[in-house]
Structures are given as structure tokens and as C-alpha cells.
Amino acid sequence: xxQQTMLPSKLQLWKIAKRVAQKLAAIAALVLLGGLxxxxxxxxxxxxxxxxxxxxPGLNEESQRALRQSRAGEHNILSFYASYLRGAVHGDLGTxxxxxxxxxxxxxxxxxxxxxxxxxxxxxxxxxxxMLAITACLWRLPAFEIFGTTISGAxxxxxxxxxxxLSVVLNAPGYLAIALIVFPKVYRYSRNLFAKxxxxxxxxxxxxxxxxxxxxxxxxxxxxxxxxMIALAGITVSIALGAAIPVEALCGLPGIGQLTWxxxxxxxxxxxxxxxxMVTLVTLLANSGADVMVYMLARGEx
Amino acid sequence: xxxxxKLACVVVLVVCAMSAAANWLAPAGYAKQFREAPDAPPSRQxxxxxxEVGRDRFARVLYGTRISLLLAPAAALxxxxxxxxxxxxxxxxxxxxxxxxxxxTDLFLSLPWLFLLITVRALxxxxxxxxxxxxxxxxxxxxxxWAASARVLSTSADALRNSDFILQARASGLHGPRLFLIHVxxxxxxVLYAQFWISIPVFILSEANLGILGLGVAxxxxxxxxxxxxxxxxxxxxxxPWRLVPLLLLxxxxxxxxxxxxxxxxxx
Numbered sequence: 001x002x003q004q005t006m007l008p009s010k011l012q013l014w015k016i017a018k019r020v021a022q023k024l025a026a027i028a029a030l031v032l033l034g035g036l037x038x039x040x041x042x043x044x045x046x047x048x049x050x051x052x053x054x055x056x057p058g059l060n061e062e063s064q065r066a067l068r069q070s071r072a073g074e075h076n077i078l079s080f081y082a083s084y085l086r087g088a089v090h091g092d093l094g095t096x097x098x099x100x101x102x103x104x105x106x107x108x109x110x111x112x113x114x115x116x117x118x119x120x121x122x123x124x125x126x127x128x129x130x131m132l133a134i135t136a137c138l139w140r141l142p143a144f145e146i147f148g149t150t151i152s153g154a155x156x157x158x159x160x161x162x163x164x165x166l167s168v169v170l171n172a173p174g175y176l177a178i179a180l181i182v183f184p185k186v187y188r189y190s191r192n193l194f195a196k197x198x199x200x201x202x203x204x205x206x207x208x209x210x211x212x213x214x215x216x217x218x219x220x221x222x223x224x225x226x227x228x229m230i231a232l233a234g235i236t237v238s239i240a241l242g243a244a245i246p247v248e249a250l251c252g253l254p255g256i257g258q259l260t261w262x263x264x265x266x267x268x269x270x271x272x273x274x275x276x277x278m279v280t281l282v283t284l285l286a287n288s289g290a291d292v293m294v295y296m297l298a299r300g301e302x
Numbered sequence: 303x304x305x306x307x308k309l310a311c312v313v314v315l316v317v318c319a320m321s322a323a324a325n326w327l328a329p330a331g332y333a334k335q336f337r338e339a340p341d342a343p344p345s346r347q348x349x350x351x352x353x354e355v356g357r358d359r360f361a362r363v364l365y366g367t368r369i370s371l372l373l374a375p376a377a378a379l380x381x382x383x384x385x386x387x388x389x390x391x392x393x394x395x396x397x398x399x400x401x402x403x404x405x406x407t408d409l410f411l412s413l414p415w416l417f418l419l420i421t422v423r424a425l426x427x428x429x430x431x432x433x434x435x436x437x438x439x440x441x442x443x444x445x446x447x448w449a450a451s452a453r454v455l456s457t458s459a460d461a462l463r464n465s466d467f468i469l470q471a472r473a474s475g476l477h478g479p480r481l482f483l484i485h486v487x488x489x490x491x492x493v494l495y496a497q498f499w500i501s502i503p504v505f506i507l508s509e510a511n512l513g514i515l516g517l518g519v520a521x522x523x524x525x526x527x528x529x530x531x532x533x534x535x536x537x538x539x540x541x542x543p544w545r546l547v548p549l550l551l552l553x554x555x556x557x558x559x560x561x562x563x564x565x566x567x568x569x570x
Contacts, residue, residue, distance in 0.1 A: 030409055037409070041425055157556035159507045160416065161514035162549060165533045242414025246511060250534075260417060261515070264424030272421060280412050287412075 012299055019295055023288040031281050032085075038276035039081050084273060094270035098262065103274045106259060114255035117248065118240040121178025125236070128179065129186035137194040138213060148191065152184035161246035174251040181243040182236050189232050193225040200224065227294040234290030238283040310561035317555055321368035328361030333522040343544070350544050353532060357522075363548050366524035370506055371555075373440040378501035380444030382451060382494055386487070389452030393459025394486050403456055410449035418446055419508060423517045435520035439512060443505045451497035458493045462486055503559040510552065526552050 087094060093103040129152075136148050155163075160181045167177040197203065198221060206216050241256075248257030256275065263271040320327065330336075340356040342348055350359035392403030410418070419442065426438055462468060463486075471485050506526065512518035513527010514534075521528065529548035536545055 030405075030412055033409055034412065038421070041422065153557060153560060154553065156560065157503075157507075157553045158549070159510040159514065159527075159530065159552075161511045162530055162533065165514065165530075165536075169533070169536050169538070238412075238414050242416040245414075245416050245420060246515060249515060260420065264420050264517075265428075267424065276413070276417075276421065279414065279417055280409075283414065284412050 016292070016296060016299065020292055023292060027281070027284045027288055030284055031277055034280040035084075035273055035277040036081055039084070039273045081273075084270070093274050096263070096268050096271045098266035098268040098271070103270055106271070107256075107274065107278065110254060110256045110259050113253055114241075114244050114248070114257060117175045117253060117255060118178055118237075118244050120175040121243070122182060122236060122240045124175065124179035125182035125186055125240075126233070129183050129190055132187055133191040133194050134217065136191055137198045138217075148187060152187040155180050155184040156188075159246075160243045161250060164247040164250040167247070168251055174247045174253050177247045177251070178240055178243045181247075182239050185239060186232065186236060190225070190229060193228055194221060197221045197224040227297055230290045230293050230297070234287040237286035241279060241283060306561055310558035313554060313558040314562065317367060317551070317558075318371055321364050321371060324361065324364035324368055328358060328364050330358050330361055332362045332365040332524050333357065334361075343542075350547050351542075354535070359544070359547070362524040362529060363551065366526055366529045366548070367551065367555075369436060369519065369523065370509060370526045373436065374443075374502050374505040374509065375498075377440040377444035377447065377505045378498050380441070381447040381501050381505075382498045384445070384448035385451035385455050385497060386490065386494055388448065389455030390459045390487060390490055391482070392452075393456040393461075394463055394482050396460060396463055400456060400460060403452065407449045407453045407456075410446070411453070415508070416511060419443070419512060420515065420517060422446060423512060428517070430520065432520045432523035435518070436523060436525070439509060439518050439525075440505070443508055447501055447505065447508075451501065454497060455490060455493055458490055459486060462489055499559075499563050503556050503563070506552070506556065506559075 084094060091104065093107070095102055096106055099106060132148050132151075136144050160177075163177045163180050164174070166172075167174060200220075203216060203220055206220055211219075244255060244257035245260055246257070247253065248255045249261040252258075256278070259271070260275050260279075262268075263275060334357065336342075336348070336352055336356040336358065338356070339348070339352050341354050342352040342356075344351045348358050348360065350363060353359055353362070388403055389407075392400045423439070423442055426442075430438065468481070468485060471481055476484070509518055509525060510527045510530055513525055513529075514531050516531070518527035519525035526548060530552070532545055533549065536542065539546065
């Protein structure tokens with residue numbers, strides 16, 4: 001008997017491990033492809049070969065040659081990418097042309113700022129949106145419904161950069177702007193999910209049998225809406241990272257968003273490739289993590 | 303069409319008509335500088351005042367609206383056509399092509415939209431003529447914005463591939479591009495329309511974001527992005543509320559598009 005009960009759990013674990021391995025392989029392939037695509041685009045960009053420092057009359061012939069040689073390795077995109085990957089394996093991500101600092105140290109300095117700003121923003125957006133969505137479904141008051149739809153609709157219509165500018169004018173923190181950018185997307189989706197879950201016949205039966213609203217929410221609504229909410233959580237990480245660019249650039253926050261902005265304006269090849277790889281990796285990890293969690297939940301239920 | 307959608311339609315039409323009539327409503331034009339009146343408050347001569355270099359703000363709002371409302375649908379047309387080509391064909395062909403197209407769209411969608419836009423825009427020359435900057439901005443939006451639509455279209459085309467009427471058409475000897483053009487593509491029309499309408503507000507907002515970050519339409523040509531950039535110098539809403547007019551207009555137009563959209567999405 002004990003062997004019979006052990007067997008399914010081992011099988012389940014193996015299946016979950018297999019799914020995680022498949023996801024990781026897909027992530028690795030997509031990240032490598034994303035980096036190559038980014039490097040190719042930068043290489044093909046007009047004016048790639050130009051370097052402002054070559055116009056400096058103070059540099060002698062030898063310095064000019066050294067400058068040209070320092071960028072010679074970037075001309076062949078495949079050899080550049082191969083040497084980048086070799087360096088990355090050993091922890092060397094290259095040096096930023098525009099900022100003159102190792103990319104690794106730049107990323108180490110900037111990531112905590114973005115993680116904090118985007119993390120708090122995401123948390124605020126989720127709390128606000130979930131509370132509003134649940135309350136709208138529980139109370140079912142038309143006024144509340146109109147309020148939620150209007151507020152979320154208004155924020156959907158405002159560009160992320162405008163919200164960042166308004167947060168500067170109003171002296172509001174940057175994470176609030178990120179929260180307001182993410183909020184409408186979470187609210188609209190979760191509102192629909194909760195409304196569908198609350199409309200199910202077994203919820204009506206549970207209400208008729210006198211179950212408390214808290215119990216209905218915890219035991220009957222959240223398990224139905226939960227998997228899709230988790231999937232949405234993965235997607236909102238990507239939305240928050242995208243929102244971090246205008247928010248950090250306009251609010252003067254020294255994070256990854258601002259670094260992306262600076263790298264884009266100065267056509268900093270090593271930095272842009274690294275940032276593309278990093279951002280792709282984070283968003284794919286978030287989405288795949290959510291996917292694996294949904295899979296685990298589904299397996300647990302079955 | 304319900305009352306709210308009718309109202310939204312009227313609002314969009316009025317805004318379009320006003321921007322189309324910009325030459326008559328604001329004959330001074332968007333670039334003329336009234337050097338004796340920079341940063342002027344609203345007056346009979348300048349309904350929304352002037353900007354910091356003395357250009358009539360009302361004229362700039364009208365011309366900017368015209369550019370955004372004309373080119374966002376053009377970009378949406380490009381992205382929808384690309385989506386139909388990539389997603390529709392991949393779904394129709396199925397198998398390896400479908401997996402390849404989905405892998406490619408996954409790669410595009412794995413990057414945040416604004417990150418992708420900013421990176422690609424910055425790779426192209428920034429010191430270009432205003433007209434070229436308009437074309438570059440909206441062409442980028444059109445060329446990069448196809449991935450999400452292609453994913454939806456590939457799923458729809460994949461479902462169509464195994465439908466009875468397609469199998470019957472195949473059995474009758476219809477194959478290749480002819481089958482795709484005559485039977486598959488017309489049946490994707492509702493999805494294509496929906497994706498086209500969904501793309502327009504997305505592209506308007508994206509252009510506004512690029513404009514505020516200085517990567518959009520170049521001066522002196524106005525667009526919603528460059529008009530909203532003026533908010534950077536705003537000290538308080540109470541002192542100069544008229545500077546918020548472009549933002550309010552954008553919100554009104556975007557809300558109208560959202561209200562118009564809901565039915566299109568349901569139809570799709």
C-alpha cells in the first residue's frame with residue numbers, strides 16, 4: 001500500500017521537473033535568440049561605426065587606432081556575440097561605451113532600484129485592483145461598477161510617460177506611477193474573472209446554504225479564478241518593466257529603465273545587448289514561473 | 303449600436319473633422335512664432351495661449367491631432383497586414399510553420415513593448431527632418447506591433463484549417479494560395495478588423511510615449527507626443543490649466559476608441 005501511494009507523487013514530481021526543464025530550455029533558446037537579434041539590429045543600425053571620440057582633435061594617430069581596434073571586434077556580429085557569450089559564461093559582460101564602466105557593475109547597481117520601484121508598484125497595483133474587483137463583484141452596485149470601470153478606463157487612456165510626468169509635478173513617488181500604469185490592466189481582467197466565478201451555479205448554491213462571503217471567496221471563487229490570476233501576474237511583470245523606462249527616465253531614478261534609455265540614446269552596443277538579454281530573461285522567467293505554478297495547481301487538483 | 307457607442311463615434315468624428323479643418327480653424331499654422339507673446343495665456347487671438355517659443359497652442363493641438371489620427375490607423379494597417387501574412391499563413395500551413403511563427407511571436411512578446419520600441423527607434427537616425435521622423439515613428443509602430451495580432455490570427459487560422467468547408471474545398475481540388483485567399487482570409491476578416499481597431503489606440507499611446515521621451519515626431523511638427531512633452535515644464539495645474547488640454551483631448555479620444563472597440567472585440 002505505501003508503495004502505491006508513493007508512486008503517483010513521484011510520477012507527478014517527475015512530470016513537474018520535466019515541465020520545468022522544458023520551460024528552462026525554451027527560455028535559454030529565446031534569450032539567446034533575443035540577444036542575437038538585438039546585437040544584429042544594433043550592428044545594422046545607421047551610424048553604428050561612428051564614435052564621437054574619433055572627432056576629438058586632441059587624440060593622436062595611435063589613440064585613434066586604439067579606438068578603432070577596440071570596436072573592431074564588434075563589426076562581425078557573430079564573432080561579437082560568440083565572444084560576448086564566452087565572456088558572460090565567465091562573468092564578464094563587457095564594458096559600456098557610453099558610461100565607461102563594466103556592464104556587470106552597472107547592472108548590479110541599477111537592478112535593486114528597478115526591483116524596488118517596480119516591485120512596490122506591482123504590489124500596490126495588485127492590492128488596489130484585487131480589492132476593487134472583489135468589492136465590485138461582492139456588492140454588485142451599479143455605482144461601484146461605474147466607478148471602477150471609469151477609473152481603470154481613464155488610466156488606460158493616459159500614456160505611461162504622462163503618468164510619470166504627473167508624478168514629478170505632484171511630487172509623488174515613482175512606484176505610484178508604475179502602480180497606476182499596471183492597475184487598470186489587472187483590474188479589468190480580474191474583475192471579469194471574479195464576475196464569471198461568482199456567476200457559477202455552485203456559488204449561488206453555496207450562498208443559498210448560508211456560507212459566509214469570506215468562505216465563498218476563499219474556498220470557491222479564488223480556486224476558480226486563481227490559475228488565471230497567476231498567469232496574469234507573470235504578464236504584469238513585463239508591463240511593470242516596460243513602465244519602468246519612462247518612469248525612471250523622467251523621475252530621475254537610477255534603475256534599469258533609465259539605463260536602457262541612456263543606452264538607447266548613445267547606441268551602447270554591449271549595454272543594449274545585455275539589457276535585452278536581461279529583460280527577456282526576467283519576463284520569460286516570470287511568465288514561465290507563473291505557467292509552472294498553474295500547472296502544479298492543476299496537477300494538485302487532479 | 304447603443305447610445306454610448308453612438309456618442310463615442312460622434313466624438314471621434316468631431317475631433318477628426320476639427321483636425322481636418324485645421325487650416326481654416328487655425329490659419330496661423332503650427333510653426334508660426336508670435337515672438338512678442340511667448341508663453342501667453344489664452345486670449346481671443348490664441349485660444350489656448352502660446353508655447354514657450356510663441357507658437358499658437360490651439361493650432362498645434364489641431365495639427366498634432368491630425369498627424370496622430372491619420373498615421374496611427376496607417377500603422378495599424380501595416381501591422382494588421384503583417385499579422386495576417388505571418389499569423390494567417392502560419393495557421394493555415396500548420397505544423398512546423400505554425401511552431402516557427404509562434405516561437406517568433408513569443409520572442410517579440412517576451413520583450414516589454416516600450417522597451418522594444420525605444421531600442422529600435424534609437425537605432426535609427428535621430429537627426430532627421432520632421433517629416434522623416436513622422437514616417438520612421440509610425441513605420442516602427444506598424445512593423446513591430448504585429449506580434450500580438452499574429453498570435454491571435456494564427457490560432458483562428460489554425461482552427462479554420464481543419465474546418466469542414468476547408469476540407470471540402472481541398473477535396474474539390476483547391477490548394478495553395480488560392481485556397482488561402484478565397485476561403486481562409488475572408489473568414490479571418492472579423493479578427494482582422496478587431497485587431498486593426500485594437501491597434502489604433504495602442505499606437506496613439508505608444509507615439510505619445512515616444513514623443514514625451516524625445517524619440518517621436520521631431521520639431522516643429524506637432525503630434526500628441528510632442529504636445530504632451532510640454533507638461534514637463536508644468537509647475538502646477540492651477541496656474542496654467544490650459545496646458546492640460548492636449549492631455550484631456552487624448553483621454554477623450556482614447557476613451558471613445560475604447561467604447562467603440564468593446565463591440566469589435568466581442569464580435570472577434
